[in-house]
Amino acid sequence: MPRFRYALRSLPGRVWIVSLGFLVNRVGNFLPVFIVLYLIERGHSAGAAGFVLGVSGLGNVLGNAVGGRLADKIGRRWSCPPLG
Numbered sequence: 001m002p003r004f005r006y007a008l009r010s011l012p013g014r015v016w017i018v019s020l021g022f023l024v025n026r027v028g029n030f031l032p033v034f035i036v037l038y039l040i041e042r043g044h045s046a047g048a049a050g051f052v053l054g055v056s057g058l059g060n061v062l063g064n065a066v067g068g069r070l071a072d073k074i075g076r077r078w079s080c081p082p083l084g
Contacts, residue, residue, distance in 0.1 A: 032053055032056055032057075035049075035052065035053065035056070036049040036050070036052070036053055039052060
C-alpha cells in the first residue's frame with residue numbers, strides 16, 4: 001500500500017488538474033437528473049422540468065457546435081503541453 005500512495009503523490013500536477021477536470025465533467029453530466037427531481041419537488045410540473053432538461057440538452061449541443069466552429073476558425077490550443 002505505501003508504494004501506491006507514493007505513486008499517487010509522485011504524479012505531476014498536470015495529471016491532477018486533468019483528473020479534476022474529468023471529475024467535474026462527469027458530475028456535470030449526471031446533474032440534469034437531479035435538476036428534474038428538484039424542480040418537481042419544488043412544485044413545478046413534470047412538463048416544465050422536461051422543458052428545462054430539453055433546453056439544457058439543446059444548449060449542450062449548440063455549445064459543442066459553437067466550440068467546434070471557433071476551434072476551426074481560431075485554432076485549437078493544448079490545455080497543457082503533451083507529456084514526454
